[in-house]
Amino acid sequence: MSLDWKQQTIIVTGAYGGLGKELCYSLNKLGANLIITGRDGDKLQQLKQNLTNSTIVVGDVNSQEFITELLALTINKKSKGHILINNAGVSSAAFLSEQSRDDIKAQLDINLLAPIMLSKFLMPWLKAAQSGKIINVGSTFGAIGYPGFSLYSASKFGLRGFSQALNRELADTSVSVQYLAPRAIATSINSDKVNELNRKLKNSVDKPEHIVPQIIAAIEKNKSEKFFGFPEKLFAKINALFPSVVSNAINKEHETIKQILSK
Numbered sequence: 206m207s208l209d210w211k212q213q214t215i216i217v218t219g220a221y222g223g224l225g226k227e228l229c230y231s232l233n234k235l236g237a238n239l240i241i242t243g244r245d246g247d248k249l250q251q252l253k254q255n256l257t258n259s260t261i262v263v264g265d266v267n268s269q270e271f272i273t274e275l276l277a278l279t280i281n282k283k284s285k286g287h288i289l290i291n292n293a294g295v296s297s298a299a300f301l302s303e304q305s306r307d308d309i310k311a312q313l314d315i316n317l318l319a320p321i322m323l324s325k326f327l328m329p330w331l332k333a334a335q336s337g338k339i340i341n342v343g344s345t346f347g348a349i350g351y352p353g354f355s356l357y358s359a360s361k362f363g364l365r366g367f368s369q370a371l372n373r374e375l376a377d378t379s380v381s382v383q384y385l386a387p388r389a390i391a392t393s394i395n396s397d398k399v400n401e402l403n404r405k406l407k408n409s410v411d412k413p414e415h416i417v418p419q420i421i422a423a424i425e426k427n428k429s430e431k432f433f434g435f436p437e438k439l440f441a442k443i444n445a446l447f448p449s450v451v452s453n454a455i456n457k458e459h460e461t462i463k464q465i466l467s468k
């Protein structure tokens with residue numbers, strides 16, 4: 206059954222990022238009421254100019270002030286459906302020996318801790334609607350631990366576990382949790398080195414406008430977990446059952462990964 210998007214109030218974190226912006230445009234076209242968030246007020250203003258029904262909240266997803274401001278705003282933003290899209294994210298591709306303490310902390314704080322805190326503190330608002338949804342934007346690397354992405358993988362594996370457990374915890378409520386995992390997307394989260402790696406390894410890289418309709422379809426179907434892109438979604442399954450098969454395949458790429466990421 207398709208969602209009545211015009212009856213949804215949707216918080217989007219990382220709203221002016223590559224994927225976030227495209228999500229906002231599409232959700233806006235569907236008639237949703239958006240709360241767009243991010244750290245840069247000017248970029249949010251620019252985005253708002255292209256949307257018909259949106260409110261801005263500026264802040265860092267890891268700050269309590271940001272959550273407090275969202276709580277104050279959402280008290281007056283009631284509709285039939287309430288959705289939180291945890292989309293903000295960072296990735297510092299490098300071997301662990303090259304990751305700084307700040308890089309390590311940022312990836313875990315932004316990709317994992319922030320969605321957990323936002324889910325917790327916005328839960329009363331999510332429960333106040335006829336239906337509430339938490340959409341956690343994951344990654345193929347939340348199912349396949351990949352060299353050079355140990356922190357990013359840790360954060361997305363964690364987000365996936367959190368999503369699954371919380372969804373089951375909320376089974377007797379009107380709130381559901383979905384973990385939606387794209388493969389590589391052409392956005393600025395990927396450094397030049399990662400782009401070079403993707404080219405060299407012939408990894409498919411989706412355009413945001415290609416993946417967003419699939420994300421929206423998965424939200425409508427209320428899929429608790431979905432991996433996008435073939436063969437990546439097959440590798441995710443094989444890795445769960447036979448990780449050594451995937452290790453053997455990845456080991457063949459090891460030298461290339463090392464060369465590019467350590468440049």
Ligand SMILES: NC(=O)c1ccc[n+]([C@@H]2O[C@H](COP(=O)([O-])OP(=O)(O)OC[C@H]3O[C@@H](n4cnc5c(N)ncnc54)[C@H](OP(=O)(O)O)[C@@H]3O)[C@@H](O)[C@H]2O)c1
Pocket residue numbers: 218219220221222223224225243244245264265266267291292293294295315342343344345386387388389390391392393394395
């Ligand atoms: N691109 C890919 O290859 C890919 C693949 C699979 C999954 N994903 C996931 O897709 C999501 C969106 O990423 P993207 O590809 O659109 O990357 P992006 O273009 O870099 O956008 C990320 C967004 O997150 C925001 N953000 C980062 N740290 C923040 C913080 N502390 N507080 C508030 N906002 C913060 C960024 O804002 P600032 O500009 O202010 O930092 C930016 O708007 C992420 O969860 C990512 O892990 C991406």
